[in-house]
Amino acid sequence: MSESRPSSGAARSGPSANKQHGSSDPGRGGGPGGPVARLNPADLKQVRLHPVKPSRIAALFAPHKLAIAIVVLLISAASVIGLAQPFLIRAIIDDALPQQNTVLLAWLAGGLVAVAAATAAIGVVQTWMATKMGQKVMHTLRTRLFTHLQAQSLGFFTRTRGGEVQSRLANDIAGMQSVVTSTATSVASNLTTAVATAIAMAALSWRMSLLSLIVLPPAIWLSRKVALMRRDITTARQQELAGMYTQIEEGLSVSGIRLAKTLGTTGRDVARFSASSHRLVDLELRSQLAGRWRMATMGIVFAAIPALIYLAAGFPATSGGMTIGTLVAFTALQGAIFRPIMGLLNVGVQWVTAMALFSRIFEYLDMDPELKAPKNPARVDPDQAAGRVRFEGVGFAYGDGPAVLRGIDLELAPGTATAIVGPTGSGKSTLGALLPRLHDPGSGRITIDGVDVREMAPETLARIVGVVSQETYLIHASIRENLLLADPDADDATLWKALAGAQIADLVAGLPEGLGTLVGARGHRFSGGEQQRLAIARTILRNPRVLVLDEATSALDNNTEALVQEALDRLAAGRTTLMIAHRLSTVENADQLAVLDAGEITERGRPAELRASGGAFARLLAASAASATSAEAETRVAGASV
Known part of the structure; x- marks a missing residue:
């Protein structure tokens, strides 16, 4: 392996690097779960060039088997407990309020508060354990990589860009911690929530469940279309940000400032930085406006789902004698199932992203040091x-x-x-x-x-x-x-x-x-x-x-x-x-x-x-x-x- 060959992620140095590894623009999804992310071709290329055996990754997490099991149990428990809320609401609407049973109403209302408190407490403990475990794994990797790089010869650092080494040691490991922790927890959480929610919906009304399944696919399809559009724009924006970071790093260092002042390039440097910033403005606007009409269509679809459910509930053939409380509870469950399904659809992308990050780290760890320390050093005072x-x-x-x-x-x-x-x-x-x-x-x-x-x-x-x-x-x-x-x-x-x-x-x-x-x-x-x-x-x-x-x-x-x-x-x-x-x-x-x-x-x-x-x-x-x-x-x- 050529140590000096820039890998596929060589341009990812700087604060913006981590964002390239995640799904496309989290939080801008235009739906409860955000859009489905698309595979990054650079990640696929990295994994193909330097494949990573799952056993190597499993070995990193092997010392934390107990913590992983507890986190999975906590996530599952929180998902199941959270499903009690719609049923409590149904009981309030169908039983406590019509019968003016204040004791039952107080118990059911207290149950709502208890469910919220229990899921919040479990969430805090689960997050603490998952983050601690992830940080320990990343600490092990960071230390191993730093130690291994220090064992390399002076020639390695002469041939390799300093930014590339720093990017792998800092940005890739930091991004990997985020991807690995979020992927592991989201799989357990989304899978448990989706299955439990689907079962609860079927228990409430199997007819309405079929109607939801018919409406859900177009919503997912529209969301993916928007994700594909935004991902391309986001990638361009992240590359522009990486270039701007390079300008800042080079132009505002002691040597960079000295060079600019002695060569009289400060005006040109400012113009170049301004042009890059202007391009970012344009990319940001395009990202915000990308697929707005599709998002508007998807908003209509989301609004139509409960409307169709309410409509179906009015016909005896489709309602099956559904009560108002059951209708409200079912609507709440139907609105909540979209997020875990979208999360599960993102797992494949997150997995490839994580593999690409592990590949970049292991690519350095697998380099054979030119200067090997002796296994049994001579005793010299x-x-x-x-x-x-x-x-x-x-x-x-x-x-x-x-x-x-x-x-x-x-x-x-x-x-x-x-x-x-x-x-x-x-x-x-x-x-x-x-x-x-x-x-x-x-x-x-x-x-x-x-x-x-x-x-x-x-x-x-x-x-x-x-x-x-x-x-x-x-x-x-x-x-x-x-x-x-x-x-x-x-x-x-x-x-x-x-x-x-x-x-x-x-x-x-x-x-x-x-x-x-x-x-x-x-x-x-x-x-x-x-x-x-x-x-x-x-x-x-x-x-x-x-x-x-x-x-x-x-x-x-x-x-x-x-x-x-x-x-x-x-x-x-x-x-x-x-x-x-x-x-x-x-x-x-x-x-x-x-x-x-x-x-x-x-x-x-x-x-x-x-x-x-x-x-x-x-x-x-x-x-x-x-x-x-x-x-x-x-x-x-x-x-x-x-």
Whole structure:
């Protein structure tokens, strides 16, 4: 299975996504039960591509068998008890009122109240139990899916849209909970109510029951016609809403606002959003007006049903001696039977919808993780690790692409610094990503103190290997919360010590809220260099024995680079360090330097020795110096022209 292939529901991200899975416009049905929903072709396609065995779904609900049985009993009890109301009304009209029997009238009236109270109480308990059970099942699925996705390699998230992952984890599971809970309860409720109501109607008057059955089919047919019209319009409206949600998500994020203001596209963005909103107005009007004449016809049909019943009751041949109380009770039952029948007609659509949602979830759960945690991890004490790193014949390629690394043999002695340099695209960052196991090598192995990193528990490896990269990520929380990600038990004194080691304690101390200062979305409250130093402080708290520095200062200006580099030097002291260097000036103090070109190590040794030898490293230095001279000359020319 291709992980990067967008599924049929890829466009369903955003709040509107859930609505696409339900029946067409609940609450707008134009009848007591609403219209019959239509199958969504996208749901059918998803189920065909990734079929789901009912046994897998049954396994999710297996721990809740008792709760399911109780919910079904409660639903059935509420349906049966509710049917007592028409018979009580018949007794009031035929017996208590004509005979002016106030005692009987009081008992019957009390019975009406008791029936209403009993069904309401049962409904509350049933809803609570069904919702709790559904939430537990969804919690299990959510947790399993989140855990499974975290086990995927970095490549999976590179190939897969973030919105697709979020949609399946949030929207699909939320929609599935709604569909599954409502479907399970509505089947039991509607089936019980429809059967019990039909039996009660037949008991009151089998002749009138036949008349109702003759009138009911055209009402269902008209309702379905309207549903088909509205479903198409509703689908278009939901797609438009999904597009608008995407515009909001992209246009009102920190990066989106920055892009719009710097490119001057705010006017065009507003126009595009306004056009989308205008299309929604048109779709909403069409949805409201769709099939109004059919709905009016159906309204006449509904009005005609009791009229025909009253008419039939006036003829001896069809009334069968029906009393007024029986007529009123029968009419009430006949009016109530339409809703459960329509609900049962919707079950097939709801089932396919639920299967499509389960299919999308299981499609991700069935992905085989590229980075598998060892079943029996090696016993390694991170606090006792010496930090000797070896790359032994390491090769790597992204998917089916060409080899990025070939036959890498490299040893990092404990406590030493090794710099990796080379032209862009030589494989430097890929080599650095293999050590913390963001990817696994296609050939060869990487060991720390003789233990293959693939044999270590992920938590153990994360404690041994720390990473500071060019792309710093800070969560939208306070400085304290960002630092505590590395060490949840650290006190404020420890946090301040880490900040001091990262050369940023004075800056944080000068903020009004200190450690409680929010860093903003993706850390935009701070400059790039400040974000880097906060990330370094976080790594200091982690206290790894092995450190990977992936071009951590390449995007900084000279002054900021000096501050960050000093913080990095303090961090690297005494640790085994692998430096992925972009600026060659940062590698002079390395104990060992390796030149990487086209995925192979072409030269290695001490920086001073390699510079003097006139080989690959010397050529890189010369090219870097020429580039710097050219940039400096351009700056002088630009200044003179000003």
